Amino acid sequence: MAVNVITYVFIAIGCFFNMIGSIGLHRFPDVYTRLHAATKCTTFGAIFLIVAVMIQSVNVWVTEGISSPQSVLTLHAFIVLVCILLTNPTGAHAIARAAHRSGIKPARAVVDDLEEERHD
Amino acid sequence: MWLPVAIFLGVCIVIALIRVILGPEAPSRVVGLDTINTLVVVSMVVLGAAFEQVIFIDVAIVYALLSFITTLFIAKYIEKGKF
Numbered sequence: 001m002a003v004n005v006i007t008y009v010f011i012a013i014g015c016f017f018n019m020i021g022s023i024g025l026h027r028f029p030d031v032y033t034r035l036h037a038a039t040k041c042t043t044f045g046a047i048f049l050i051v052a053v054m055i056q057s058v059n060v061w062v063t064e065g066i067s068s069p070q071s072v073l074t075l076h077a078f079i080v081l082v083c084i085l086l087t088n089p090t091g092a093h094a095i096a097r098a099a100h101r102s103g104i105k106p107a108r109a110v111v112d113d114l115e116e117e118r119h120d
Numbered sequence: 121m122w123l124p125v126a127i128f129l130g131v132c133i134v135i136a137l138i139r140v141i142l143g144p145e146a147p148s149r150v151v152g153l154d155t156i157n158t159l160v161v162v163s164m165v166v167l168g169a170a171f172e173q174v175i176f177i178d179v180a181i182v183y184a185l186l187s188f189i190t191t192l193f194i195a196k197y198i199e200k201g202k203f
């Protein structure tokens with residue numbers, strides 16, 4: 001089954017990137033690099049896992065016909081995907097701006113252009 | 121197919137929870153919390169596919185939007201020191 005193979009590949013990519021994001025929280029030294037690792041990797045992994053769910057549901061939907069409950073599952077999974085894509089980068093940007101304005105310096109940073117622009 | 125994925129995501133959530141407990145300052149804890157929110161939403165979708173329950177995915181939509189508002193409010197609190 002080609003559909004099952006594609007689903008397994010997408011699940012593998014999604015699980016790999018979610019694990020990378022979780023480990024990156026521990027490997028990086030300060031808030032900004034942790035945010036970089038966690039947000040980007042988890043968003044990417046979430047996209048692949050939800051698309052895997054959608055592929056599998058569309059497969060059942062096509063074989064069972066239009067009145068299958070899998071059609072509702074597919075559409076709602078797509079709505080979850082849109083919500084994650086809209087909210088996750090916005091939240092990460094808000095956290096980074098709050099951390100910078102509350103005075104936390106990046107680890108081993110020498111030049112801070114953002115701070116110099118605020119004082120000019 | 122889907123239950124091992126959900127268990128794997130649970131392991132990822134525990135790893136991120138260690139950062140929430142250890143985190144040296146408040147924004148690091150918020151980053152860990154944001155990661156946990158995303159992983160919980162994804163595992164709800166996966167569990168909804170595993171048990172073929174659409175209600176799990178509806179809960180995931182509401183959880184995603186509410187966790188976004190929570191993150192924004194915590195960020196505003198960290199920035200100003202008050203609400």
